[in-house]
Amino acid sequence: MEIPEELITALEVPALELTALQGVNGVGLGMREENEEFFDELAVRVYVDDATDVPELPTQVHGLPVCVVEFSIEPLFTPDTSRHDPLVGGAQIEQAPMAAGTLGAVVLRNDDNTLAGLTCHHVSGDTGSRVFQPTAPPMPIGSTPDLTDSLGQVIAFDSPVSQAIPTAAGGTLWLGRQVDAAIIALDEAAQQGRSFSNEIANGFVPVCDPSMTGP
Template sequence: MEIPQELITALEVPALELTSLQGVNGVGLGLREENEEFFDELAVRVYVDDATAAPELPTQIAGLPVCVVEFPIEPLFTPDTSRHDPLVGGAQIEQAPMASGTLGAVVLRNEDSTLAGLTCHHVSGDTGARVFQPTAPPMPIGSTPDLTDSLGRVIAFDSPVTQTIPTPAGGTLWLGRQVDASIIALDEAAQQGRTFSNEIADGFGAVSQTLAPAVKMFVRKRGSQTGPTGGQIIGMAPAVWWKSGSPPDGHLYAMANQYEIFFNPAECPDGIFARGGDSGSVVLQSGSHDAVGLLWAGVSQGGRRALMCDITMVEQRLNVTLAWAFS
């Protein structure tokens, strides 16, 4: 489904204003939905924590019908214990004990042709934070942590935290970005004798290329918590809350131009596409090795919906390449 850029642009400010309402998580564009049944008709999708307690909303925005979607959007991170050596995409990582996510892939840094680990900023923490695989050891104040499972430190990140000029909307100042992503040095892992692969676990293989996602595209991912699951992109969101970190007083964090995924029952045996701990998973187009997104949000206890950012924007913002091979 082609969504005109002028419609996305026209919806950006109204989306931020609606997202300022209590209980509203974000506003998107995509397939019209009624009771989890989808129609081949463009609609404005308003995401709410609780559909039974949603605020009063317009029936149309920008000439399109409005559908209310219950989707309590949360960054997905939680603990796991699997260890991968060689290191591959889909592995569990931790920046601190009990704050886990997924290593999306081992990527190539364009500036110096070194390898790095790709995940979400809300998983890895800020530049200089040390990341472990599979779990972070206890780190009492004043002690030296055990570096056996350390990958290295965060090199760079891009997320709403990096925006410095806010966008006014509905009496709120928004700080936003199109990606929630970071890269991690792998030097400490190499020092421990660990090796690295450009593949993603569970037979997903290596990424062959990156493509911009599109509404109605079928996708799959391998997360550290739910393993391989599949779904379909059913909408894109000009603005959704990014409920991570602590924005300055009077400000809120937002993500722009995100893509919403709804599960495919045939590829999700337990009815769950993603849960806490899957943030950072690389999302591929079904039936291919083409990467289209980086998963960062969903329902923490497990749900049928998730959000991802455009993987081509991740590559651009962090100056990395997912499809690489050393000769």
């Protein structure tokens, strides 16, 4: 069933309004469904947690019938608060409490053959910022943070101040970054006895290229 692009665009705002309703967990376009029977008719499919407790919905949106589909959603992933040792790519890192991002990989610097963490600048912060794994400790002003989970400080970053690259997000364009990269020293992690790996966690287990013999 072909769905016109202009119809998808027209339904973006109504879909946001519908998903804001209590009990609605998603809106899509597809075949009309009634009592688990499908009909060869395009419809706005509203997914709900409980079909017996549905909020008031329109019968049509942009001339299309609305059908209700019971489809509860269970998160596949939860925040990764595991302390990875050895440290691998894909692990959660934080520059400050409750500001989590992802470590891209453990890499080898060409300049001095030392190991470093590769991530995004918007995750790590500027040069000199300290990054922790898995989470940053409380850091009241004037106090010395607990460095047990510290990886080290940001060595360098490449990220323009002006955001000028249009990036698609739904039906709109947001100004994004052409480059968003940073490297983190791992000296403080090494001082805490951590080891390092070139593996990258895929959400379940670490994966790597068997041909790689080092980071």
